[in-house]
Amino acid sequence: MxxxxxxxxxxxxxxxxxxxxxxxxxxxxxxxxxxxxxxxxxxxPAHIIAAAKKALDEGKTRYGPAAGEPALRAAIAHKLRTENNLPYGPENIIVTNGGKHSLYGLMMTLINPGDEVIIPAPYWVSYPEMVKLADGIPVIVPTTAETGYKITPEQLQQAITPRTRLFVLNSPSNPTGMIYTPDEIRALAAVVEGHDLLVASDEIYEKIRYGEAEHLSIGAVSPGAFERTVVSSGFAKAFAMTGWRLGYLAGPVELIRAMNTLQSHSTSNVCTFAQYGAIAALEGPQxxxxxxxxxxxxxxxxxxxxxxxxxxxxxxxxxxxxxxxxxxxxxxxxxxxxxxxxxxxxxxxxxxxxxxxxxxxxxxxxxxxxxxxxxxxxxxxxxxxxxx
The missing domain is CATH 3.90.1150.10 (Aspartate Aminotransferase, domain 1)
Structure with missing residues (x-):
């Protein structure tokens, strides 16, 4: 075949x-x-399961909007505004079949053949493969234990070319578990603001931090950084919801609308009653x-x-x-x-x-x-x- x-x-x-x-x-x-x-x-957690069961009992088993239930999109936007200082509205949110699917949809929507995507290594295994599927070129930037497996502003600057479309930033990191400090995030944002590119900020591990480690989303650094940032996250890691397949992407309205078009012809909406479990995850006890x-x-x-x-x-x-x-x-x-x-x-x-x-x-x-x-x-x- x-x-x-x-x-x-x-x-x-x-x-x-x-x-x-x-x-x-x-x-x-x-x-x-x-x-x-x-x-x-x-x-x-039991209250999340109960919310999904309640949704089933109430007949929430039919097709829904491809971009996600309005109540969930609003809850995600509220979370990002209040917890991460990212001024998104519901119109800036698309609910996806897991965090992985949010990034796949982003690559398929944003990347044209020959576009370059900067990915620091070590990286999550799917980043470069998604870029390849979109006919893009992964530009791998090696890091070392000496720098905490983090890309430096100098490395990022050197990797940017006229064909660079996207920079993938993952903090806390899979596979290293390292977190960029607020100062390190600000330094990377200063480089990004000087170029016509976007940052895909994968923040799915943000709630799993230790000691004095802080999480700062690069989009919260400045209005200029916010304009160049899309945030990928989901419910799998913090709420032990891996099998629920619930993720989301937050970004400019034009991008979200385009991803919605793509999603409407691929998966359509995420499992309807599961989304009510996600609402309970965000709005319920933490x-x-x-x-x-x-x-x-x-x-x-x-x-x-x-x-x-x-x-x-x-x-x-x-x-x-x-x-x-x-x-x-x-x-x-x-x-x-x-x-x-x-x-x-x-x-x-x-x-x-x-x-x-x-x-x-x-x-x-x-x-x-x-x-x-x-x-x-x-x-x-x-x-x-x-x-x-």
Whole structure:
């Protein structure tokens, strides 16, 4: 069968592939410690589930507006105004089938063949693939542990060309968990304001932060930065709603209208009754978010100490999200070979850094219980000792 060229330009998600393999091994009765998926291990909070059930009972099961239920768009706009200092109205919001879909819709709406999109590495696996599907050119800018895996203003300035259309900014970051400080965000905004380009600010982990780390959306820096910013987010991470497939994009009205046109011919509206769960997530009690955040903070301390106590491994302590980005550069294995062998021999699932554009590293998700963390780290330590 002859397939479309665009499909051959992209790679399957290595994250999903390894997570699926780990789940298959578990189904076979093997004891797998999985640190692969970026998925909270908590149940969706009860008041959110109740709101969706109520919507079902009230018959909210029919087609809705392609851009999302008006009440949800209004709730998202209110959240962005009050929490993030971003002056959006409901007309600036489109509800999408997950945060990933918001970014895919953005790329398909904004990028023309040959347009360049600046993506700092390490990056979330889907960013460059989405650009390729839109016939754009991913411009990968490597970062290092020495800079906290953050792009500098100088690097951003050097990467911009007349063909640059978009700069993708992810803070808190997947896969590194690092957060750009307010001063760092302001410095990047100063570069952006000097050019005709947009920033796609992926802020889906914004509520999962530790210590004194602050979150500042680049669009809140100044009116000029706001005009050049589109914000992608969703409900999966902070509210443990991964399977609900609820995300959103906030941006200029012209862009949102164009995305709505695209969405009306692809997915139409997001599941109607699920959207009422999202309204409850935004407007209901937020103590559930803090409970999960505290649990992640405890796990972060345990797993970071364990990893940094293993000779041959090292990692920065993340500021947010629920990932460690671990250097395996001293072990003499590619990240793919390392992860495959670790899974086969020790039944521990991690994601190779090559999937994130950073060979010599692995991503370890600590969105799992402390018992699994302790058992998995024991196995990881045993595996690494055998490699040395």
């Amino acid at each position: 002859k397939l479309a060229d665009r499909v051959n330009r992209v790679s399957p998600s290595m994250t999903l592939a390894i997570s699926a393999k780990a789940k298959a091994m578990t189904t076979q009765g093997l004891d797998v410690c999985s640190f692969s998926a970026g998925e909270p291990d908590f149940d969706t 103590d559930c978010v803090e409970t999960m955040r505290r649990a992640f903070a405890q796990r972060r301390r345990v797993i970071a100490d364990r990893v940094n106590g293993i000779p041959g491994l090292s990692c920065l302590e993340p500021d947010g999200a629920f990932y460690l980005f671990v250097s395996i550069a001293n072990l003499g294995l590619s990240s793919l070979d390392f992860c495959n062998a670790l899974l086969e021999e020790k039944h521990v699932a991690t994601i190779p850094g090559v999937a994130f554009g950073a060979e010599g590293n692995i991503r370890v998700s600590y969105a799992t219980d402390l018992d699994t963390i302790e058992r998995g780290m024991d196995r990881l330590e045993s595996f690494v000792k055998a490699c040395l």
